[in-house]
Amino acid sequence: EDGGDGDFGVVLETRPKTKRPPLYKVMLLNDDYTPMEFVVHVLERFFGLNHAQAFEIMLTVHKKGLAVVGVFSFEVAETKVAQVMDFARRHQHPLQCTMEKE
Numbered sequence: 001e002d003g004g005d006g007d008f009g010v011v012l013e014t015r016p017k018t019k020r021p022p023l024y025k026v027m028l029l030n031d032d033y034t035p036m037e038f039v040v041h042v043l044e045r046f047f048g049l050n051h052a053q054a055f056e057i058m059l060t061v062h063k064k065g066l067a068v069v070g071v072f073s074f075e076v077a078e079t080k081v082a083q084v085m086d087f088a089r090r091h092q093h094p095l096q097c098t099m100e101k102e
């Protein structure tokens with residue numbers, strides 16, 4: 001590092017560090033058994049969507065197999081997944097909700 005020229009190889013910051021925390025996509029997965037109305041209710045209740053938005057996302061999941069329902073910090077995403085999974089389990093529906101780093 002020190003070539004005798006007084007350069008100790010200190011790397012100077014050229015750019016300010018503005019590292020944002022990673023975001024996580026929360027996704028709903030399709031299945032053959034969970035009633036459509038139940039999925040719409042889940043989207044309204046846990047993701048604050050209005051009825052039209054909830055119905056639209058439910059239909060996307062039904063047709064495409066999955067859809068992103070929201071993007072959150074790790075903690076919030078984890079909580080949403082747990083709430084949906086618990087609610088579905090309590091109602092004995094096989095609905096699956098997962099999260100993935102963006």
Ligand code: TYC
Pocket residue numbers: 028029030031032033034035036039058059061062095096
């Ligand atoms: N495919 C389900 C049905 O036909 C509806 C459904 C939609 C299930 C979205 C899960 O995440 C889901 N009753």
